[in-house]
Amino acid sequence: xxxxxxxxxxxxxxxxxxxxxxxxxxxxxxxxxxxxxxxxxxxxxxxxxxxxxxxxxxxxxxxxxxxxxxxxxxxxxxxxxxxxxxxxxxxxxxxxxxxxxxxxxxxxxxxxxxxxxxxxxxxxxxxxxxxxxxxxxxxxxxxxxxxxxxxxxxxxxxxxxxxxxxxxxxxxxxxxxxxxxxxxxxxxxxxxxxxxxxxxxxxxxxxxxxxxxxxxxxxxxxxxxxxxxxxxxxxxxxxxxxxxxxxxxxxxxxxxxxxxxxxxxxxxxxxxxxxxxxxxxxxxxxxxxxxxxxxxxxxxxxxxxxxxxxxxxxxxxxxxxxxxxxxxxxxxxxxxxxxx
Amino acid sequence: xxxxxxxxxxxxxxxxxxxxxxxxxxxxxxxxxxxxxxxxxxxxxxxxxxxxxxxxxxxxxxxxxxxxxxxxxxxxxxxxxxxxxxxxxxxxxxxxxxxxxxxxxxxxxxxxxxxxxxxxxxxxxxxxxxxxxxxxxxxxxxxxxxxxxxxxxxxxxxxxxxxxxxxxxxxxxxxxxxxxxxxxxxxxxxxxxxxxxxxxxxxxxxxxxxxxxxxxxxxxxxxxxxxxxxxxxxxxxxxxxxxxxxxxxxxxxxxxxxxxxxxxxxxxxxxxxxxxxxxxxxxxxxxxxxxxxxxxxxxxxxxxxxxxxxxxxxxxxxxxxxxxxxxxxxxxxxxxxxxx
Numbered sequence: 001x002x003x004x005x006x007x008x009x010x011x012x013x014x015x016x017x018x019x020x021x022x023x024x025x026x027x028x029x030x031x032x033x034x035x036x037x038x039x040x041x042x043x044x045x046x047x048x049x050x051x052x053x054x055x056x057x058x059x060x061x062x063x064x065x066x067x068x069x070x071x072x073x074x075x076x077x078x079x080x081x082x083x084x085x086x087x088x089x090x091x092x093x094x095x096x097x098x099x100x101x102x103x104x105x106x107x108x109x110x111x112x113x114x115x116x117x118x119x120x121x122x123x124x125x126x127x128x129x130x131x132x133x134x135x136x137x138x139x140x141x142x143x144x145x146x147x148x149x150x151x152x153x154x155x156x157x158x159x160x161x162x163x164x165x166x167x168x169x170x171x172x173x174x175x176x177x178x179x180x181x182x183x184x185x186x187x188x189x190x191x192x193x194x195x196x197x198x199x200x201x202x203x204x205x206x207x208x209x210x211x212x213x214x215x216x217x218x219x220x221x222x223x224x225x226x227x228x229x230x231x232x233x234x235x236x237x238x239x240x241x242x243x244x245x246x247x248x249x250x251x252x253x254x255x256x257x258x259x260x261x262x263x264x265x266x267x268x269x270x271x272x273x274x275x276x277x278x279x280x281x282x283x284x285x286x287x288x289x290x291x292x293x294x295x296x297x298x299x300x301x302x303x304x305x306x307x308x309x310x311x312x313x314x315x316x317x318x319x320x321x322x323x324x325x326x327x328x329x330x331x332x333x334x335x336x337x338x339x340x
Numbered sequence: 341x342x343x344x345x346x347x348x349x350x351x352x353x354x355x356x357x358x359x360x361x362x363x364x365x366x367x368x369x370x371x372x373x374x375x376x377x378x379x380x381x382x383x384x385x386x387x388x389x390x391x392x393x394x395x396x397x398x399x400x401x402x403x404x405x406x407x408x409x410x411x412x413x414x415x416x417x418x419x420x421x422x423x424x425x426x427x428x429x430x431x432x433x434x435x436x437x438x439x440x441x442x443x444x445x446x447x448x449x450x451x452x453x454x455x456x457x458x459x460x461x462x463x464x465x466x467x468x469x470x471x472x473x474x475x476x477x478x479x480x481x482x483x484x485x486x487x488x489x490x491x492x493x494x495x496x497x498x499x500x501x502x503x504x505x506x507x508x509x510x511x512x513x514x515x516x517x518x519x520x521x522x523x524x525x526x527x528x529x530x531x532x533x534x535x536x537x538x539x540x541x542x543x544x545x546x547x548x549x550x551x552x553x554x555x556x557x558x559x560x561x562x563x564x565x566x567x568x569x570x571x572x573x574x575x576x577x578x579x580x581x582x583x584x585x586x587x588x589x590x591x592x593x594x595x596x597x598x599x600x601x602x603x604x605x606x607x608x609x610x611x612x613x614x615x616x617x618x619x620x621x622x623x624x625x626x627x628x629x630x631x632x633x634x635x636x637x638x639x640x641x642x643x644x645x646x647x648x649x650x651x652x653x654x655x656x657x658x659x660x661x662x663x664x665x666x667x668x669x670x671x672x673x674x675x676x677x678x679x680x
Contacts, residue, residue, distance in 0.1 A: 156648075314651070
């Protein structure tokens with residue numbers, strides 16, 4: 001399977017590392033062999049080679065500085081434009097792992113459209129194109145019998161998307177609700193342990209869970225993007241952030257947390273998607289709810305179904321290898337469906 | 341998709357009911373249309389019709405007494421022998437839902453072999469053939485490019501098998517451990533609520549969770565069968581019950597439960613499978629373990645993985661529609677892989 005990687009930050013490097021470290025295991029267990037034939041970054045170069053790029057050299061070059069340091073060999077091509085590289089490079093799958101833009105979904109949207117137009121399956125960790133344009137992209141893909149997979153966009157490699165879309169396909173899902181942002185769950189957990197909001201936020205920043213500007217996490221926008229993805233992926237509904245009721249955790253005080261505790265409850269930032277719409281809201285959960293016991297940066301999702309009642313999935317929601325492994329799971333799913 | 345159902349008790353009827361009630365939904369959402377072309381029971385008749393049997397008539401006949409009450413029409417065939425019916429009836433999938441025999445796996449094994457020999461995929465709720473003979477059956481199936489699926493054998497429709505085998509295929513699973521028997525978990529939960537073992541068992545029997553002879557549940561044998569299935573399915577290891585360390589819950593006293601509670605822990609009957617073997621044992625879990633919060637008849641499984649850490653799945657482990665929906669999920673998985 002020939003891959004083009006767009007974006008070679010944490011997530012792209014995580015996938016490359018896994019493909020390299022597990023090459024033999026993946027071949028033996030699944031008959032799966034992958035080759036990276038093109039890599040594009042925003043500012044550190046775009047290269048391609050029809051016979052495959054060497055993963056250790058890619059990781060070396062990027063850790064040194066940029067792809068100018070990638071060793072030259074016959075057939076190596078350098079590009080200025082990712083879309084051009086995608087069009088001109090023969091590959092089976094485009095892996096989109098460039099930074100998310102929720103408003104325009106660009107440039108990821110252009111990458112994906114170029115890839116579909118030239119016959120490539122799509123695997124994306126980029127939330128923008130899925131949150132914003134899944135129905136349109138599915139149409140393009142179906143016309144060419146190509147797949148679009150996006151496990152990495154929600155809960156990293158914890159298989160929330162495949163569970164909601166494929167494994168529970170026989171059920172009618174009434175609601176998907178969960179803890180889909182690890183940073184805010186970490187902050188709420190630490191507030192329950194006695195820290196103030198500010199102290200908990202600072203700790204989350206020191207641990208690398210929260211960005212210097214934590215707005216996207218603490219105001220609920222990151223979770224809202226995942227709600228849009230669940231609406232589109234699980235319920236076939238296209239919506240915009242402005243259609244959702246979104247409240248973050250910045251209004252939650254230590255007194256609120258303490259009151260909840262007294263009542264035997266816990267505050268969680270709950271992202272919810274139903275056939276009728278979506279929301280992100282702090283909710284006081286009774287301890288009988290499995291989501292109440294999900295602490296720290298861990299994520300969780302509950303699918304409320306007609307035939308099976310509630311099914312809950314708990315696991316990591318972020319991380320280099322965790323997200324890389326979601327991309328790999330999608331690649332293996334495409335591999336399983338290929339004609340032998 | 342033409343189906344043969346072997347066994348028309350709770351589980352088989354559950355599947356038939358779902359296929360009937362959801363026929364339009366399944367067609368619209370998944371392009372999936374199923375037809376039951378043969379049904380075999382142990383003592384209530386075996387019938388087949390190449391043009392399909394009517395589900396309401398099947399359910400009527402069985403609720404009245406037996407398939408002698410199924411209305412006659414041209415082309416209806418009655419059999420004495422399930423294997424003969426399987427061989428002589430053209431179908432795409434055999435659904436095995438007859439009673440489990442863990443020692444011989446019969447007669448299910450003969451049904452499955454006859455189906456594979458005549459080109460039918462296998463979907464089974466019967467634990468025997470999977471626990472005992474999965475490698476052999478996989479070989480037969482692969483030689484004919486057929487699938488063997490067994491989601492219903494562990495945790496009903498909570499997708500433990502597909503998660504462990506397909507969704508986490510890119511990870512190395514180090515251990516699968518869980519609460520795989522609802523009856524014992526219900527009894528332990530009620531003992532924690534203050535009931536004696538005997539009173540809790542009686543309650544479980546009244547609710548229909550436990551059989552009149554509860555041995556298979558309370559001595560750990562039902563959970564052990566699921567460990568064998570996880571060993572075979574997830575780790576590719578064939579084992580026998582005698583290879584496992586199995587302890588049930590009959591030795592757990594109220595004093596044990598109380599001691600654990602004092603220490604902030606909970607007893608759970610934990611079934612575990614690793615690449616090195618399996619066990620079923622009562623374990624005192626700290627409340628930080630997500631399995632500690634799984635109460636009542638609910639089941640749960642944690643996959644310990646290299647790339648993703650722990651992933652936990654919580655949901656129903658039994659029930660007519662719950663198990664029927666596992667069979668449907670497997671049928672839909674086969675449907676997705678069929679050439680368009």
